[in-house]
Amino acid sequence: MHHITEYHLTDKVLIDRVLCGETRAFGVIIKNTEKLVAQIVFKMIPVSEDRKDIAQDVFLKAFHNLPGFKFQCKLSTWIAQIAYNTCLSWIEKKKPFLYGTTTDDEFYFEPENGAYHRASNENESENRVSEKELSGILRREIDLLPSVYQTLIILYHHEFLSYEVLSRITGLPAGTVKSYLFRARKMLKEKLLSKYKKEAL
């Protein structure tokens, strides 16, 4: 027996339902896309209190502009594009605050509790790195990258989005996306190698 849930309905069907006044169908759209939006919001917005407002704002904008959606891309890509631009506006407004708080390389961001922590200065290169330790270090290093690099790295390597989709979401040319990803990967590799010898990895 085939069990087809609402989560498997196509973008077209869901949008038609929302446009007919079925707001519950928009809830399904949110459920389908909130993971992608969370990736963008968490990577671009370091202030945990503001994420709630931004996430709501993204979906309210998506709802009100839904009649203008032309199916030139997937609905998730379009919503991710709204999320990226909303975060960009937030960064623009909060620029002085951000410059004052997150430019210090001694701090890293812990997504679990939404707080900044002072990075350890211990020389860890002599020790064999455990799997868990390496994941933690990598998370810290990703959080220290410029926000556009963080977003691109996560969307490409974690969400498996293509260069073209990333280009559409960020509004950057595909060549720029490729070059930013190259630099971000190189920076991460160098950061890891500066902390640990190759043999330790």
Add this chain to the structure above:
Amino acid sequence: MSHSHPSESQIQEYALDKSNCTTEDIVHIESCAECSADVKTYLLLFTKIVEQPTPVFEFDLSTLVVSQLEHANPRLSADHFVAGFLVIFSSCSIGIPLFIFRNNILYMFNDVPPFFIYSILGSTSVIVIAKILLMFKKYQNQIRLLNFK
């Protein structure tokens, strides 16, 4: 085997998908300990990025948003209608006179002094160039903002 190491981007390309690399690069990377170690580091990096926990909102976003939409209907905003009207109005105000006077358009400029035409073209070019520079400056500012860390 080639003696020079492939570039960093070719090593990354190999780690991502070696089918995009040249045979020469593949042979080199597979027989060079240094390049192989670099590839291994990248592969480890990619694996660890995939294993990173997915961030989750600590609140029920769906309920929160849908509760605000109970009495709302998505519809095109007034801005869309105003923009549409302006586009149609501008097209008509240019297109209709052009169509009516299509046979006389070339004669329109006969009696206009060349200096006047050049000054119009010159000032238009200055405005267009200024607009392009402003757009470029805005783009650069946005990129700088994204690199704030």
